[in-house]
Amino acid sequence: MFNNLQVFLIISTILFILGILAILTRKNAISILMGIELILNSAGLNFVAFSKFSSGNLNGQIFALFIILLAAAEAAVALAIFLGLYRQRKTVFVDQASELKQ
Amino acid sequence: MIKWAVIVWILPLLSFFFVLIFNKKLPRGGDYFSLGTIFIGLFLSVKLFTEALLNGAQYSENWSFTWIPLGKYSIQFDLHFDIVTAVMFLVVTIVSSLVHLYSVGYMKGDPKYGRFFAYLSIFSFSMLGLVLSGSLIGLYIFWELVGLSSYLLIGFWHERHPPAEASKKAFITNRVGDVGMLLGILITFAILGDLNIHSIGEKVAAGKVSQSTLTLIGLLLFCGAVGKSAQFPLHVWLPDAMEGPTPVSALIHAATMVAAGVYLVARIFPLLTPEAGLIIAFVGGFTAFFAATIAIAQYDIKKVLAYSTVSQLGYMIMALGVGSYTAGLFHLTTHAFFKACLFLCSGSVIHAMHHSLHHIHSHADPQDMRNMGGMKKKMPITFWTMFIATIAISGVPFTSGFLSKDAILGGTLAYAMEHGGISWILVFFGFVTAGMTAFYMFRILFKTFYGEFRSGPKAEEVLHESPKTMTIPLILLAVLSFYLWFTLPNVNPFSTHGWYESYTITPEKAYEKTIIIHNQSNINLSNTFENQHQLKAKDEKQHSETFNSTHSNQQHSVHHSAHILAMISSLIVAGLGILISWLTFYKQTISSDKVKSSLGAFYQGMYNKWWIDEIYEGTVIQFTMLMTKISAWFDTYIIDGIVNGTAAITRVFSDGTGIFDNRIIDGLVNGLANTIGWFGKSIRKIQTGNIQRYLLSSSVVLGVVLLIIVVRTIFY
Numbered sequence: 169m170f171n172n173l174q175v176f177l178i179i180s181t182i183l184f185i186l187g188i189l190a191i192l193t194r195k196n197a198i199s200i201l202m203g204i205e206l207i208l209n210s211a212g213l214n215f216v217a218f219s220k221f222s223s224g225n226l227n228g229q230i231f232a233l234f235i236i237l238l239a240a241a242e243a244a245v246a247l248a249i250f251l252g253l254y255r256q257r258k259t260v261f262v263d264q265a266s267e268l269k270q
Numbered sequence: 271m272i273k274w275a276v277i278v279w280i281l282p283l284l285s286f287f288f289v290l291i292f293n294k295k296l297p298r299g300g301d302y303f304s305l306g307t308i309f310i311g312l313f314l315s316v317k318l319f320t321e322a323l324l325n326g327a328q329y330s331e332n333w334s335f336t337w338i339p340l341g342k343y344s345i346q347f348d349l350h351f352d353i354v355t356a357v358m359f360l361v362v363t364i365v366s367s368l369v370h371l372y373s374v375g376y377m378k379g380d381p382k383y384g385r386f387f388a389y390l391s392i393f394s395f396s397m398l399g400l401v402l403s404g405s406l407i408g409l410y411i412f413w414e415l416v417g418l419s420s421y422l423l424i425g426f427w428h429e430r431h432p433p434a435e436a437s438k439k440a441f442i443t444n445r446v447g448d449v450g451m452l453l454g455i456l457i458t459f460a461i462l463g464d465l466n467i468h469s470i471g472e473k474v475a476a477g478k479v480s481q482s483t484l485t486l487i488g489l490l491l492f493c494g495a496v497g498k499s500a501q502f503p504l505h506v507w508l509p510d511a512m513e514g515p516t517p518v519s520a521l522i523h524a525a526t527m528v529a530a531g532v533y534l535v536a537r538i539f540p541l542l543t544p545e546a547g548l549i550i551a552f553v554g555g556f557t558a559f560f561a562a563t564i565a566i567a568q569y570d571i572k573k574v575l576a577y578s579t580v581s582q583l584g585y586m587i588m589a590l591g592v593g594s595y596t597a598g599l600f601h602l603t604t605h606a607f608f609k610a611c612l613f614l615c616s617g618s619v620i621h622a623m624h625h626s627l628h629h630i631h632s633h634a635d636p637q638d639m640r641n642m643g644g645m646k647k648k649m650p651i652t653f654w655t656m657f658i659a660t661i662a663i664s665g666v667p668f669t670s671g672f673l674s675k676d677a678i679l680g681g682t683l684a685y686a687m688e689h690g691g692i693s694w695i696l697v698f699f700g701f702v703t704a705g706m707t708a709f710y711m712f713r714i715l716f717k718t719f720y721g722e723f724r725s726g727p728k729a730e731e732v733l734h735e736s737p738k739t740m741t742i743p744l745i746l747l748a749v750l751s752f753y754l755w756f757t758l759p760n761v762n763p764f765s766t767h768g769w770y771e772s773y774t775i776t777p778e779k780a781y782e783k784t785i786i787i788h789n790q791s792n793i794n795l796s797n798t799f800e801n802q803h804q805l806k807a808k809d810e811k812q813h814s815e816t817f818n819s820t821h822s823n824q825q826h827s828v829h830h831s832a833h834i835l836a837m838i839s840s841l842i843v844a845g846l847g848i849l850i851s852w853l854t855f856y857k858q859t860i861s862s863d864k865v866k867s868s869l870g871a872f873y874q875g876m877y878n879k880w881w882i883d884e885i886y887e888g889t890v891i892q893f894t895m896l897m898t899k900i901s902a903w904f905d906t907y908i909i910d911g912i913v914n915g916t917a918a919i920t921r922v923f924s925d926g927t928g929i930f931d932n933r934i935i936d937g938l939v940n941g942l943a944n945t946i947g948w949f950g951k952s953i954r955k956i957q958t959g960n961i962q963r964y965l966l967s968s969s970v971v972l973g974v975v976l977l978i979i980v981v982r983t984i985f986y
Contacts, residue, residue: 188965188969191962191965192962192965192966192969193962200962262961262962263960266959266960
């Protein structure tokens with residue numbers, strides 16, 4: 169069942185759509201961040217899948233490792249921003265941090 | 271020597287600026303600066319004068335530099351110092367310094383005391399500059415400057431209406447004459463390209479100007495003298511100028527500035543042709559007579575003196591016109607002293623009257639002789655000095671006036687004997703005026719100092735003699751009216767021989783020199799009368815030098831007999847004038863009222879100054895006013911109409927273009943802007959700033975694109 173590329177791509181697509189939906193629908197900044205993590209993971213899954221089933225070298229796997237690394241860094245930075253936002257506003261709901269809008 | 275003259279000249283200018291700027295900060299208004307500079311000037315003038323005399327009659331000194339270079343020509347700034355200048359310097363500084371001294375007493379307590387002295391200083395500067403100038407243009411500049419100082423001083427009490435009016439009248443009337451003078455100067459410059467009086471004379475003598483042009487130049491320059499020396503018909507300003515303070519009347523409007531016209535005629539004497547001379551003589555003679563008739567009927571003491579000044583100036587002009595150069599200048603000099611004395615005496619009287627009338631709170635006129643009388647007891651110094659000056663102007667022997675007036679009358683008589691015809695009218699003018707002068711001058715004396723005081727006993731009690739600063743100048747001027755000062759070393763009181771006559775040499779008439787050149791005859795010319803005779807003699811050229819020498823001997827004898835005749839006649843008419851005056855105003859055996867009524871319209875004419883002011887009012891002034899009204903109408907309706915019409919047309923046009931601009935051009939621009947604005951507003955709604963909304967939109971678009979691709983892949 170796992171010898172087929174289609175299965176990986178379908179799972180990756182489901183993950184991607186779930187991530188997009190999370191980003192579009194959630195007001196909580198942390199939930200949006202989780203959505204972004206899902207998208208990153210779907211992209212990482214695609215890299216690994218294509219690497220396994222096509223080229224034979226490990227380029228795709230290394231890309232997936234980079235993406236995990238990048239996601240960790242990004243999560244750290246994003247959480248720091250949220251923390252700052254929370255200190256300022258006592259909230260992490262993004263629709264309440266809309267001061268630049270006239 | 272001319273350096274010292276320049277110092278005398280410049281000092282009052284420094285004093286003028288200094289006193290004008292600092293008079294409020296200095297004690298006594300800084301009058302001592304004016305007094306100091308003018309007394310230094312007096313001292314230096316005496317020195318200059320004696321040195322000039324020691325240098326002889328031909329002495330003259332020049333100093334000039336190029337003032338305005340004008341291409342081929344240039345205008346020189348010339349200073350010229352000779353005996354006549356030295357005499358004028360002496361006269362101006364003596365009278366000016368005494369008037370300064372007098373003013374210390376007279377102007378005491380005046381709020382503008384300091385400024386008065388500043389003005390006196392600028393006058394002294396201008397007058398000295400006038401007599402020191404060697405060119406017509408320089409003379410003209412100072413001519414206008416003395417006019418300015420006269421204007422300032424006549425209008426010194428400009429808060430009151432009459433002085434303000436009088437100063438304007440003086441200035442404008444003088445302008446009329448000055449236009450003529452300027453024209454004369456310009457014509458001279460156009461023809462000869464030179465304005466130095468001396469070199470003009472030389473160029474004329476070389477025959478560079480035709481006789482008619484020369485006559486025109488002479489008469490045009492004389493126009494200036496008519497204005498400044500108050501000759502008929504421009505005499506009207508001088509009597510009104512008496513509205514100024516009395517010291518000013520004495521200095522400017524009797525002794526010095528008004529004599530500037532006579533001085534000018536004396537300076538241009540060599541340029542005068544016989545025709546111009548005759549016209550000048552007639553203007554002078556008529557003015558002398560005319561002003562004397564007015565002076566008889568006036569009651570204001572200063573008005574009488576003003577008209578007598580006009581009359582005496584007429585005498586001087588007449589003398590120069592008939593060629594008696596020395597007599598004219600001599601009368602100028604002697605007249606300066608006794609007329610200044612008369613004015614200062616009248617000032618002293620007015621001063622006393624003013625205080626008395628003020629004391630009894632009367633508003634009567636302090637200058638009206640009908641309010642005076644019997645002031646001899648209270649004011650002995652004023653009376654005696656005025657008496658001396660009066661006999662001097664009346665022509666009583668032992669006074670300077672006798673000699674100078676006699677010289678003029680003798681010259682006129684000799685001229686008439688030679689020329690005959692209408693020139694006898696001049697003799698008539700001369701002698702009748704001499705009689706009338708004696709009459710009206712003694713009228714002042716009797717009306718002021720004799721009889722009863724006519725303003726009540728209370729006012730008489732407070733009458734008092736003027737302070738020493740005022741009486742000392744009076745005494746000095748009265749002393750200077752004595753004949754001996756002008757005839758030294760000769761002591762004969764019936765002869766004009768003396769330093770004055772021998773040092774003021776009649777200049778040769780330049781025009782006649784050209785005649786001589788033309789006629790190729792060289793006959794010695796020693797005085798003007800011979801010259802004029804030469805003109806007649808030119809027809810008889812075959813008669814050679816023998817004729818001329820006998821003729822000139824004859825001439826001398828005519829001149830001599832004319833003088834003796836003139837002297838006797840003038841003594842008779844002056845005596846007659848004094849006698850009638852004595853009978854009328856002292857003894858009152860002749861009733862003046864009866865004489866007045868028997869003279870009828872003639873007296874009315876004299877009393878009303880022959881209605882000259884009214885005539886001017888009715889003609890010149892009315893005409894000017896009418897012209898101004900016409901001009902104003904033209905300006906308001908025609909010029910303004912054109913301007914406003916143009917403006918209206920422009921406005922209509924601009925309204926049109928305005929509509930085009932507002933509607934079409936702005937419409938386009940605004941329309942474009944509105945369209946863009948509307949577009950921006952619509953687009954702006956998309957730009958919410960909500961990142962999830964953006965993401966949703968892009969996801970939807972991406973989904974649609976994917977759908978299209980999928981559909982296409984399936985169906986094709």
